[in-house]
Amino acid sequence: xxxxxxxxxxxxxxKVYKDYKRRKVSQIIVDDIPNGSHILxxxxxxxxxxxxxxxxxxxxxxxxxxxxxxxxxxPGVGQKEFYPDALEMDESVFVKxxxxxxxxxxxxxxxxxxxxxxxxxxVSELGIEKIYLGVYTPLGVHNKLIGxxxxxxxxxxxxxxxxxxxxxxxxxxxxxxxxxxxxxxEHSFHNPxxxxxxxxxxxxxxxxxxxxVLQSIIQRCHIFIGVASGPFVLACGIMPKRVIYxxxxxxxxxxxxxxxxxxxxxxxxxxxxxNVIDKINKENIL
Numbered sequence: 001x002x003x004x005x006x007x008x009x010x011x012x013x014x015k016v017y018k019d020y021k022r023r024k025v026s027q028i029i030v031d032d033i034p035n036g037s038h039i040l041x042x043x044x045x046x047x048x049x050x051x052x053x054x055x056x057x058x059x060x061x062x063x064x065x066x067x068x069x070x071x072x073x074x075p076g077v078g079q080k081e082f083y084p085d086a087l088e089m090d091e092s093v094f095v096k097x098x099x100x101x102x103x104x105x106x107x108x109x110x111x112x113x114x115x116x117x118x119x120x121x122x123v124s125e126l127g128i129e130k131i132y133l134g135v136y137t138p139l140g141v142h143n144k145l146i147g148x149x150x151x152x153x154x155x156x157x158x159x160x161x162x163x164x165x166x167x168x169x170x171x172x173x174x175x176x177x178x179x180x181x182x183x184x185x186e187h188s189f190h191n192p193x194x195x196x197x198x199x200x201x202x203x204x205x206x207x208x209x210x211x212x213v214l215q216s217i218i219q220r221c222h223i224f225i226g227v228a229s230g231p232f233v234l235a236c237g238i239m240p241k242r243v244i245y246x247x248x249x250x251x252x253x254x255x256x257x258x259x260x261x262x263x264x265x266x267x268x269x270x271x272x273x274x275n276v277i278d279k280i281n282k283e284n285i286l
Contacts, residue, residue, distance in 0.1 A: 149231045
């Protein structure tokens with residue numbers, strides 16, 4: 001009956017619902033919950049299920065616009081990062097700041113293909129018409145893939161950092177939330193000094209050397225960071241504003257003019273790396 005209600009009244013009992021065999025969510029809202037209620041929808045499931053459920057959740061908010069809805073996702077699995085409006089909380093406080101909580105199980109009929117999980121949720125739990133609204137599209141974010149090239153071919157002693165510093169840079173990129181990939185190809189005149197480090201778990205070295213393939217990989221990286229080398233110059237041609245030069249003995253002016261994203265290896269620090277990446281991100285909103 002959607003009556004107006006006073007939730008400070010001791011006769012009103014805050015409740016967490018989990019079983020919808022007798023009454024579905026929509027019926028409970030219509031019959032029992034006063035207008036202006038703060039309703040928590042609890043959805044503790046994996047990423048794929050959440051992406052399928054979010055369009056239905058948004059539909060539910062529109063259908064019952066006289067209420068205030070919040071979505072609770074499972075704490076500690078990173079889902080709030082792509083859906084910032086979500087809440088993370090322990091089960092013990094579901095109704096601490098909400099009048100009612102509905103825990104959604106998002107079931108699936110094993111072996112059936114007549115309804116998607118989202119459609120079956122509409123029918124079996126929410127009690128609304130069977131609708132298919134597709135998959136939620138997260139807001140755009142920066143690509144986290146960074147192409148890394150530590151190994152110049154011709155002058156390795158005067159261009160390449162030692163393994164310890166390479167490992168530091170690699171780990172710092174990971175620590176800053178990025179995914180480094182070694183973009184060194186072992187081509188026909190590969191220098192045997194330039195061995196893949198054992199900790200470089202992502203690398204192109206097992207791919208047949210091909211400049212077009214190298215170009216396609218660099219194009220898919222948000223940032224390129226590397227020493228004086230062919231891949232460095234190629235990256236400058238592809239995305240000049242998103243390239244970081246690791247300078248050892250040769251200033252970048254030996255190769256290119258007007259280039260200012262430079263980190264001197266002798267002065268390297270994680271803060272310098274983070275500052276240059278932040279500068280690139282601010283100047284190149286993708």
